[in-house]
Amino acid sequence: MNNVLETEIAGRKLKIELGNIGMLSNCAMFISYGETVILVNVNASQSPRAGIDFFPLSVEYEERLYSVGKIPGGFIKREGRASEKAILHARAIDRPLRPLFPKGYRNDVQIVCTIVSVEQDNAPDILAMNGASMALCLSSIPFSIPVGTVAVGLIDDEFIINPTEEQRKVSSLNLTVCATKERIMMIEAGGDEIPEDVMIKAIDFGFNACQKIVEFQEEAMKKFGKEKDIPELHVVDEEVEKDVKAFAFDMLKEAMYITDRDKRNEVLKDINNKIKEEFGEKYPDSSADIGDIVYGIQKKVVRNMLLNEGRRPDGRGFKEIRKISCDVGILPRTHGTGLFTRGLTQVMTVATIGALGDVQILDGLGTEESKRYMHHYNFPAYSTGEVKPLRGPGRREIGHGALAEKALEPLIPSEEEFPYTIRLVSEVLSSNGSTSQASVCGSTLALLDAGVPIKRPAAGIAMGLITSEDLSEEEVITDIQGLEDFFGDMDFKVAGTTEGITSIQVDTKIHGLSKNCVEKAITGARVARLSILEKINACISAPREEMSQYAPRVYKIHIDPEKIRDVIGAGGKTINKIIAETGVKIDIKEDGTVFVMSSESESAKKALKIIDDLTREIKPGEIYLGKVTKTTNFGAFVEIITGKEGLVHISKLDVNRVNKVEDIVSVGDEILVKVTDIDNQGRINLSRKDAIKDSEEKQDETEK
Structure with missing residues (x-):
């Protein structure tokens, strides 16, 4: 780059580079803060847009995921529509700059901030706001009042300019201040119940910090700034203005003093119809100008009413809240x-x-x-x-x-x-x-x-x-x-x-x-x-003690993190089966906390039992009421808890000799079994005979 200028803000380098990029843009430049870099382009149309009554400024905040080393998700591997945050950042760039363009300027102006490199310690949105102001100031577009922007954090009662990522995590304040050399242009803040006096001091702290950025932009303008275009500003025809004011001023003034909104709007509608009848044929091509004149009269009346007469359009006091x-x-x-x-x-x-x-x-x-x-x-x-x-x-x-x-x-x-x-x-x-x-x-x-x-x-x-x-x-x-x-x-x-x-x-x-x-x-x-x-x-003075009967309830259980895979199953097969059987929602955290959500408590309890069964550690000596799932000539397989079964060998089916498994149990029978052994491959050996003996011994002890 043949034009480079830099300064230091909050211990980090703020730099602009321009001259050999975007040669066809009115102004194209890189602005960087640390390793966060934004490509800023500003352009304006050659002439005003006809037939409009507003300034057509558009701001685009273009996020590129390559700036943080990511590939977009989804089927189409490219950035799509602007994210919600990108839209919010574009609005934040627009708000402090729009009022500083010349009144009556109707040329299309576009600001495009493309985020090309992001270091998380240096927020790209703050840099984009500074870059947009800088690019406008350096361009030939009629904008020449620099706006500086800083972020202000608050940690341990100390204000911090442009806090880093770690500082933002612990800061009780997230404040953005935009300012010119003399006045505050925009404030955006989020805070953890910040007292009013502290917020006022924080804004003042931010305003003072903005001044170095304003001076940096002024220096850049002297070194690299283009000669400013002389804008063609929209001006209302004097003859039309004189005629409309003479005809409508008193009527409009009287209408604006009506405190009832509906009545006022009804009267204003009648007045506008009269104005159209009076001047529609006389000034057929001046409808937009006539609208501007009517707006100007209403604005003047309302502002005079507030500033000089001390009254409001609806009759309230200046500090009075509506009903x-x-x-x-x-x-x-x-x-x-x-x-x-x-x-x-x-x-x-x-x-x-x-x-x-x-x-x-x-x-x-x-x-x-x-x-x-x-x-x-x-x-x-x-x-x-x-x-x-x-x-x-x-x-x-x-x-x-x-x-x-x-x-x-x-x-x-x-x-x-x-x-x-x-x-x-x-x-x-x-x-x-x-x-x-x-x-x-x-x-x-x-x-x-x-x-x-x-x-x-x-x-x-x-x-x-x-x-x-x-x-x-x-x-x-x-x-x-x-x-x-x-x-x-x-x-x-x-x-x-x-x-x-x-x-x-x-x-x-x-x-x-x-x-x-x-x-x-x-x-x-x-x-x-x-x-x-x-x-x-x-x-309502406090949260209701009970949530709505239609709101789902969360039930929580903690499992061994090593058992999470048992609940999820191969390809999610197990967890999806639980959800299908019970109709609940299940969320599992890495630490083993399992959240089961359902508006029906029985469904939640059923899901919790299944999860508990899946993750419970089975130990030798424990007795379970299991269900026979399969019989063979050498024994019966019994599911003792959900998803876990063991073998009862034919010799362990009864206290007496068993000739045929089906003589004792059938598929679907529920029987008491005792875990006798778990081999090194996790296979569970069960015994109905031992469970019967244990039960008889307990009964004998009770009778004694």
Whole structure:
């Protein structure tokens, strides 16, 4: 490479290399941190995309399994659709960068981060975020505000920048901070009930660490940066804007002051129809501009209402939460359900308890191979009163599901405490702001209803922000509804317990947040969260003592690890036979712990007995009630426990002389036998005669 620049972050080398790769990309480069390497490419279309009212930015996070020396599983030995983690990482790259592009920029921009080498100590997602910002800054694309990103861990009350794999395992905090030179662009956090003051200090620690990466990008721009293109920005026609404002401003302003959502929407629908009638023929090619103007008027009115008049669209106080209701056990056959309603936002979460074998298998770049707790989130069109095709989960659904999962993960009991797999599914029934945090609350209700012994209940809330154009004034608001999210400047989601924070996710639409804003949002979220937790506790204060009658139960037995092969059998033949006969699920750990799961106790007991029989050590002198499986002219074969049989020689069949085996026993008879000998090949010799004698001797002793 003819252009190389490096620096040191947290004792490891951060390096970029460019110049002789991807020659046709606007900017192509390798960025490396330790032995983790990412190929970053950024490109933009030559001209704006016509007929759209948004900035078409796409971010792709491409995982290559060769980066960790793996060959993809399955029949087709190549990478397929993006993994859930890859989608989450792509969203995390998008969020801090999107607000920093010029307003009105409508060119297609694509960022592709291809993970080509991974050292587990240096997380590729953090490196990709830095690489995306660096590549944009070095390109001719009109993006020139560097964004630095670091991970922050917390071990023994000490903050650590970019913790290694071993440090991440013991860290009570997993925090990502993205920042420019002046402001915080994004926060993503998962924590083990981190106190608010500690979280605020951790974010500040991360912000300061980002500054060295920002300076590194600024240095690279001076050395290798291309001259920036002068963008063709979308601007609304002045004459159209003047006419529409004169006609509609007062009507729209009056409508936005209606506190009832349904009435407001009805009035706005009538106003939009009037606008179309008035300007449809006059400006036939300006429908998109007219839409922008109407949006701008509504945004200005709402922001002025919040920032200068001190009132909210629905009449609430800035710290007031909408009306909340909680309910549990509403579905008769599921293992646990929770219905959480906050204003017009409503989420129903359903908990399902499964066997340990039902874990989700992970095939990615990390070292984690499976997970036994998962949360899925569905956001159908009917939740907003719309009609759209029902398809699989999109990036938003995956992101919201992962956020709610992260919020409850530290509270889920360990496998030793609760040997089950847990799946939560949140169905958004009605959406008017912060359904992801309503999912946290619904999930808590469902887990408690299912009898899962979680550490503590959790709840979540979304905080909003309204700022002046120069960012000198700012107002933080609690429990934002859809309108405030739509026209506001941030969506600051915080979830946790009475003890502290378990997750944070922050999106911003402006050039970052001040430290004061972050502090106010975190402290305000705590007050709101405690209020919501009171409502949850009033509904259900502890996990149910008994799980649903329809939920399976786990029964545990420990066997000699050397006997595991006896339970599994050749090609799984034995274990599959047990499952077929009893209808249970069986999971076996390497240490010899066997979990048998069934909703019917008799089936579980039958399976446990079979396993116990298969692994029990048979000793000479023991007496068994066995079943005759075969007779020959020299004796009878008797199964004394499942899968194990021995021979009773004809001379050992009775205390008297036996001429013919069938005179004494037949196939299917149950007889008492005594183990007399086990030879060096494991063959068991049995005696009915000795068992009879032993029985008679015991009877004589009893009579005496």
